[in-house]
Amino acid sequence: xxxxxxxxxxxxxxxxxxxxxxxxxxxxxxxxxxxxxxxxxxxxxxxxxxxxxxxxxxxxxxxxxxxxxxxxxxxxxxxxxxxxxxxxxxxxxxxxxxxxxxxxxxxxxxxxxxxxxxxxxxxxxxxxxxxxxxxxxxxxxxxxxxxxxxxxxxxxxxxxxxxxxxxxxxxxxxxxxxxxxxxxxxxxxxxxxxxxxxxxxxxxxxxxxxxxxxxxxxxxxxxxxxxxxxxxxxxxxxxxxxxxxxxxxxxxxxxxxxxxxxxxxxxxxxxxxxxxxxxxxxxxxxxxxxxxxxxxxxxxxxxxxxxxxxxxxxxxxxxxxxxxxxxxxxxxxxxxxxxxxxxxxxxxxxxxxxxxxxxxxxxxxxxxxxxxxxxxxxxxxxxxxxxxxxxxxxxxxxxxxxxxxxxxxxxxxxxxxxxxxxxxxxxxxxxxxxxxxxxxxxxxxxxxxxxxxxxxxxxxxxxxxxxxxxxxxxxxxxxxxxxxxxxxxxxxxxxxxxxxxxxxxxxxxxxxxxxxxxxxxxxxxxxxxxxxxxxxxxxxxxxxxxxxxxxxxxxxxxxxxxxxxxxxxxxxxxxxxxxxxxxxxxxxxxxxxxxxxxxxxxxxxxxxxxxxxxxxxxxxxxxxxxxxxxxxxxxxxxxxxxxxxxxxxxxxxxxxxxxxxxxxxxxxxxxxxxxxxxxxxxxxxxxxxxxxxxxxxxxx
Numbered sequence: 001x002x003x004x005x006x007x008x009x010x011x012x013x014x015x016x017x018x019x020x021x022x023x024x025x026x027x028x029x030x031x032x033x034x035x036x037x038x039x040x041x042x043x044x045x046x047x048x049x050x051x052x053x054x055x056x057x058x059x060x061x062x063x064x065x066x067x068x069x070x071x072x073x074x075x076x077x078x079x080x081x082x083x084x085x086x087x088x089x090x091x092x093x094x095x096x097x098x099x100x101x102x103x104x105x106x107x108x109x110x111x112x113x114x115x116x117x118x119x120x121x122x123x124x125x126x127x128x129x130x131x132x133x134x135x136x137x138x139x140x141x142x143x144x145x146x147x148x149x150x151x152x153x154x155x156x157x158x159x160x161x162x163x164x165x166x167x168x169x170x171x172x173x174x175x176x177x178x179x180x181x182x183x184x185x186x187x188x189x190x191x192x193x194x195x196x197x198x199x200x201x202x203x204x205x206x207x208x209x210x211x212x213x214x215x216x217x218x219x220x221x222x223x224x225x226x227x228x229x230x231x232x233x234x235x236x237x238x239x240x241x242x243x244x245x246x247x248x249x250x251x252x253x254x255x256x257x258x259x260x261x262x263x264x265x266x267x268x269x270x271x272x273x274x275x276x277x278x279x280x281x282x283x284x285x286x287x288x289x290x291x292x293x294x295x296x297x298x299x300x301x302x303x304x305x306x307x308x309x310x311x312x313x314x315x316x317x318x319x320x321x322x323x324x325x326x327x328x329x330x331x332x333x334x335x336x337x338x339x340x341x342x343x344x345x346x347x348x349x350x351x352x353x354x355x356x357x358x359x360x361x362x363x364x365x366x367x368x369x370x371x372x373x374x375x376x377x378x379x380x381x382x383x384x385x386x387x388x389x390x391x392x393x394x395x396x397x398x399x400x401x402x403x404x405x406x407x408x409x410x411x412x413x414x415x416x417x418x419x420x421x422x423x424x425x426x427x428x429x430x431x432x433x434x435x436x437x438x439x440x441x442x443x444x445x446x447x448x449x450x451x452x453x454x455x456x457x458x459x460x461x462x463x464x465x466x467x468x469x470x471x472x473x474x475x476x477x478x479x480x481x482x483x484x485x486x487x488x489x490x491x492x493x494x495x496x497x498x499x500x501x502x503x504x505x506x507x508x509x510x511x512x513x514x515x516x517x518x519x520x521x522x523x524x525x526x527x528x529x530x531x532x533x534x535x536x537x538x539x540x541x542x543x544x545x546x547x548x549x550x551x552x553x554x555x556x557x558x559x560x561x562x563x564x565x566x567x568x569x570x571x572x573x574x575x576x577x578x579x580x581x582x583x584x585x586x587x588x589x590x591x592x593x594x595x596x597x598x599x600x601x602x603x604x605x606x607x608x609x610x611x612x613x614x615x616x617x618x619x620x621x622x623x624x625x626x627x628x629x630x631x632x633x634x635x636x637x638x639x640x641x642x643x644x645x646x647x648x649x650x651x652x653x654x655x656x657x658x659x660x661x662x663x664x665x666x667x668x669x670x671x672x673x674x675x676x677x678x679x680x681x682x683x684x685x686x687x688x689x690x691x692x693x694x695x696x697x698x699x700x
Contacts, residue, residue, distance in 0.1 A: 003224050005216045009033060010162055014213070016134050016220055027139025027226070031131040035119035037067075040131035041112045044141045044229065048106035053298055055101055056108040059094040061086050061128050063115040068375040083374055084408055089125040091409045092149075093132050095515050096178035096186040100144040104231045109141060118375055121164045126151045129178050134217045140226040144519065146217035147185060149178045152206040154194070159205045165376065175199075177206040181214045183520020190416040193508035196530040200523065237299060244303045248275045252304070253311050256323050261354050261442045261490070262395065264323065272304050309495045316476050316483050322492065324353075329486045329532055331471075331539055336547040338459040345559045346460020348548075350452035352540075353489065354442035356393075359452030361460040363559045364431035365605040366595030383422045385434040387411030387449055393441040410446035411436070414470070417450045417503035417511035418457070421464040428463060429562050429603045443489040444472035450503045450511075451544060458548050461555040468510060469540040470503030473529045477518065484529050486536045497521075502533040506541060560593075562605045563612055567623050569600040574651070575619065582622075590615035622650045626683050626692050631700045634681045636673050644673050646681050646694055654692030656681055661696050 002019040015032040022028040025041035049056075063086060064079060065072045072079055082090070093113065101109070113128040129149030136143040153163035153171035163171055173194060178186040184207055191199070248271055255267035279300055283293050312323055320328060332353030341347040346361035370381035387410045391398045403411070414436060422432060434456060436449035447470030454468040474488035475498035485492055493499055498521065500514040555561070567575060575596060576583050587594055592606040592615040604615045626632075632648035639645075644661070647653040658666055666672045673679070680699040686692050 003220065005220045007212055007216050009209070009213075014216075016131075016216055018134075018138055018220070018224065025135075025139075026141055027135040027137070029131050029134040029138070031127055031134070033127065034122065035117055036122060036124045036127065037115075037117035038124060038127055038131045039112075039114045039116055040128065040135040042132065042135040042139050042141060043110055044139070045108040048232075049108070051295070051298070052106045053302065055098075055106055057094065057098055057101070057111070058109070059090050059097070059111045059113070059132065061089040061093055061113045061115075061125070063118075063124075063375050065375055067115050067118040068120050070375060073373050084372075084412075085125070085374055087405050087408050088412055089128055091405055092125065092176065092188065093128045096129060096147050096149070097132060097136070097143075097145075099185065099517050099519065100147060100180075102142050102144060102231055104234055105142050105229075107141075107229070111135070115375070120376060121166075122162065123151070123165065123168075123376075126162070126176060130213055130217075134220065137217050137221040138225045140229050142228045142231055145180065146214045146221075147178055147180050148210045148213035148217070149176065150206045150209045150213075151176055152202050154191075154198075154202065159202055161206070161209055173198075173202060175202050175206060177203060177210065179207055179210045180520055181211050181218075183207075183522070184210075184514075184526070185516050185518075185520050187512060187514045188413075190419065190511045191509050192420055193505055193510060195508045196527075196534055199509055199512070199530065200527055203526065204523065237303070240296075240300065241303050241306075244275060244279075244300060245307060247278065248272075248304060249307055249311075252307055256308065256311050256315070264491075268308065272301070275304060276300055312491065312495050313476050313478060316485070317478060317481060320483075322485065322489075324489060328483055329535065331487045331536055332489075334540065334543045336455065336544060338455055338548050343558060344460075345556045346456045346458070346462070348452050348455035348459055349439075350448050350455060350544075351440070352444075352448055352451075352487065354440055355445055355448045356438070356440035357445060357448040357452040358437040358439055359449065359454075359456035360435045360437070361453070361456040361462065362433045362435075363460065363462075363555065364433060365560060365562065365593050366431070366597075366603055367593065368431040368433070370431075382425055382430075383415070383419060383432045383434075385411050385415035385418065385436065385449070385453060387414060387436045387438070387446070389438045389441065389445065393438045393445075410449070413446050413501065413511055413513050414449040414453060414503075417470055418453050418468055420510040421454065421457075421466055421468050421505065423463050423465070425597075426564075426601070429564050429601070430462075430560075432457070432462065441490070443493055444470070444487070444501065446470070447472050447501055447503060451540060455544060455548055458551040460559065461552040463551050466505040466507065467541055467544050467549075468503060468505055469537050469544060470501060470511070471533050471536040471540060473500040473502065473533050473536075474498055475500070475521065475525065475529065482525055484525065484532050486532055498529070500529050500533070502530065502537065504534075504537055506538065560605045560607055561609065561612060562603050563616055565602040565604070565616065565619055565623075567596075567600045567602055567619075569598070571623065572596055572598075572600055575602065575622065586615055586618050590618065594619075618650075624649055626652060626654070626686060628683050628686060631680055631682045634679055634694070636675055636677045636679060639669050639673060639675060641669070644669055646679060646696075648681060648683070648692070648694070652692070654681070654683065654694040656694040656696055660684070660694065660698070663697050 004017045006015045017030040026043040029040045031038040126149045133145045133147045152175040153160040154173040172192045175189040251271045258264040335351045337349045345363045348359045434453040438445045450470035474485035474492045474496040476483045503511045591611040595603045606612045634646040634648040637647045643657040645653045681694040682699040684695045
């Protein structure tokens, strides 16, 4: 039977509907808001795979072109592999859902979210979180929700819920927020340098709406929710835990004291290996089967990891020091080199502890613009960042098949952080590509990418608004106690409860991303994390400024030179000419690359100054306006009985009356002028219709 729950969101009905579509899925929800229609389906495997000790969750978000009345572009007229936007939205949905599945539930879960209808005005991506949560709530899948997602913008100092596409262009903030009724569980987005206080107010503002949307999901579950699948009872292993603690705790505690990542891990691996060998020998003596021993070793490995977590946390709470010896708010040693690649347009190496990023900037012309095509329409991207994370950066050997979801997500976060500082196309008419190559990784390589990318742009002479740095914050909790950690390493990310990345300039925040392993954190903790992140960010910026405080005064010698000319938008067709004939002619004669945008800004790009000058002169002469009392070099184009028409600029000619040809009397124009003859002619009048009168005899 069809069942719906409805609330008002921005004065429009926000409807959750189930019972009519996709009824064989574990849980199916149709979310409707004005013209937006999303279908979310959540289904779990009947049983967990044998021997599995992790939770396999897959979230896929897809947008159908028919949702906005379009047919996909390209050779094959059907949707293909997920776009970058769909991948980022899938990650965005996964992150607040994953921590809310109960421990011990290992059945594979698949969540599919499909955008079926769109108005092209309101973004639908954020509603995928709510639709997926609602589908889980009414399904038989164990889930400690609900959770909902909202987007918050700010225009003229006022917060806006679910800003549309046009409002987002004007907004100083793009905050994506997810949470339960009790607390916020995820944030992501960017801003134009807002301060920490404003950010916290925006989070509180969005959370109020989240609570309303969660209430609708709870009501729906109470009315038609299925009975939840029972989670297998975990056998009591207190005896084994005590035994392993007695055997390994002291050795693990000692192994964790090394500040070097690989040395520490090697020491821990040795302790774990020795402990498991002793246990295995004992189990064999007790005549356990091979399968029983295999399962017990997995259980023992899990207990050893729990001991390591306990050791790391106790050290932080009891000694206020971390595994590598740092204080809670201490930043790892930083080293910076700029201009490291002589053939690139700009480059920098940023190393913080055992995390290292090579940032490389390349300046391109209009032909290098990144085109994206989705249901919102085609867009041009003038600045983009690509992030590459290869196995050697963590000392591993594994297959590498190009960037995955993680790389795309990290790259987008770093791109958003730097975007605020990028100059406008009017001030700097280049396409800017930044690449971050991760050479080493032990915590927050995305924030290292922000630092290396900012330094590379400054090294390349790009007039950015200000240096940008990023830092990752962590959180360790125990009952009522908590500790906020600055510049977390991989160990603290793995064993901690929060990964909160904040990037920005001296003035304020430009990008942020928070993920939790908890069911939420208080505003008190969030405020402390934001303020501690600010201190860390300013410290990193200070170190960056010691090496390169301002952008270089000139571009790299390798970079193309771009000159811009503004022409009348109504006359763009004149520059291009029939079938592009005119602009191709200018390109061929000058050797420069020429692009013109819809606003009439003409970009001339070349490494050869002479080619640039030739192209500029040809374009300027074509669009120059004749000036009264100015003398021009002209060519006689046509002769009539009463005078001659003389071209004084490309496409512009004027009439020289027979009486204005010579100081002497001229009885026939042909006696004084010939077609193709070069003459000097002075503009003596221009009428209201733009017709030009010339005089040869009065020319200077």
